Amino acid sequence: MLAMGAVFRSLRTRNYRIWAAGALVSNIGTWMQRAAQDWLVLTQLTEQNAAAVGMVMALQFGPQLLLLPWTGLVADRLPLRKVLLWTQTISGLLALGLGILTLGGWVQLWQVYLFAALLGCSAAFDAPARQIFVAELVSEAELPNAVSLNATSFNLARLVGPAVAGLVIATLGTGWAFVVNGLSFVAVLAALLCLRTADLHLQPRAGRRPGALLEGLRLVWQRPDLRAMAIMLFLLGTFGLNFPIFISTMAVQAFHADAKGYGLLSSIMAVGTVSGALLAAGRQ
Template identity: 50%
Template sequence: MFVSLRVPNYRLFLSGQIVSNVGTWMQRIAQDWLVLDLTGGSATALGIAAALQFTPMLFLTLWGGVLADRVDKRIVLVVVQAAMGLCAVALGTVVLTGVVQLWHVYLLCLLLGCFSAFDTPMRQSFVSEMVGPGQVVNAVALNSMVFNLARIIGPAVAGALIVAVGTGWVFLINAASFVGVISGLLLMRPERLYRSERVPRAPGQLRDGLAYVRARPDLVAIMVLVFLVSTFGINFFMTIALLARNVFGRDAQGYGLLTTLLAVGSVLGATFAARRTTKPRLRMVAGSGVVFGVLLVVAGSMPTYLTAGLALVPVGLAALLFTTSANSAVQLSVDPTVRGRVMGIYMLLLLGGTPLGAPVLGVVAEHFGGRSPLIVGGVVTVLSVLAVAVVLARRGEGGWRQQWRRGVDEQVRLG
């Protein structure tokens, strides 16, 4: 189950991620709560903050993918992680000095989003360089497990700290956590990396990456599903906050507990995914997407805080299976020389849909209550998967089964 941990470079990377991800989740909880406190619980303001943080994904992630194919990913990740840590320092400082205003939060959300747009495709494509193609499925699952373990620890710690010392210290603790991931990157042995050939700078590289994806119907199908599900379904940072505060009247600790229960399910899903040794097919991506959508509707319909929290456990499991299977299927089915660009496109669609979905769901919550974003997101998720299935079934290329077979054949040829 932990076979990729035999790789020393990957152990260093994952150790740093454990520390940094806990800090990141602490900041997310504190940032959401700070916005709600500054605005008196405005769902629209929370949606705007999310949109500002993720809008740079729409403009910069593709270029981040192009850069990932050209440069030493390890060195660039050190620089970007340091810049993200400085954003946390700045936000903590304005809070602790008592001068914080909503526009400060908005500005730092935007800056953090710019750095994240380069960090995400770089980090995703760096996984295969650390462990090699034979262990990518396991490494992706372990990354998800660590991420979601942090999502259990981080919100719980953040909720207690917000009540005890306020949000400012939470931001500064997150800034300190970046030391872990930066140290892990610097301690790696570069000669033991499975480096792919760097692509020399040339005109049209972004266009070539887009053309590569467009020529692969299996990749197109996965990426369309990822965009639609993440835009309307995987907006937990906002929907769970609204559920906790505006529906059940809970404080920051109550919000943190709901997020922790969601993460428990995600860890269970990551544990299951880590046991897989075969490359995921499109069938699993689509199936987990449908299950996730149905469970979102169920969670949004729960009558009490306790039942809603318990319903979030299977929601987290299904969401993790969907994202992990989609990520692994994409990484393992592309040529290494375009992996950075393809993962840039993938991460653009996974994260860049948030600026579109968050404000819409915020407005929905303002008019129809705090439960409605979960229910609407679940319905849209199920309809999205069914719509993609219908489109592929009507293609003149043999429908769903032939699309799976083509994707698997390509994976075998490249793997």
């Protein structure tokens, strides 16, 4: 059995504890939006068109690849806390905007495409900054545990968020799931503002020089461990992360489920990942 003190040891650090609480609330809202967005496209804006759901996914996650040279540059050069304040604010406003359109009955498919692309651009700058920012919240000795707890938080939100989204959609309507997500960003913004900047473990920043991106790609390819990890992530991202399409279409077409059933089906996916992240957090 894992000792709870070892699994959650990073939470003893005040800055990380505040960040983790705010991030968990925001992550739950994010997973609510993803579930509600797919449900909106599949059941309200199209006649169960899985290709439209796939297009939304492509527009939301494509920018993370297309903007790679610039997102890494921003994370390397600019203060990470300020970057996160901007990206989280933009993402929250976009979620509220989509919620207002949906509640007002004005939402159209092209608008969902547009909001998905804009959210994808914001997330593209947010993701590297958020991952590196963890290193500024804890000491080097606690960093592996903090990274694992970050993964636990993300997947715990993935366990809770879709189920809550299903209940919200069934009782209040799809638009309210987007509004709740928009409001959830207040938690992470408050957490960022409450951090003690004097306690941050600031990391050395990358120097400005030409060819840095190509140099980084060469480094990854020359190291067998990094190369294997990159190939594995490419294969998983390409063939494994399209589960929202299968889950949403199976829920509607195969199981004839309502929004609550769809949300529960989406949440069950996270049980294994939460368990794995907790096991990783307990390792030294």
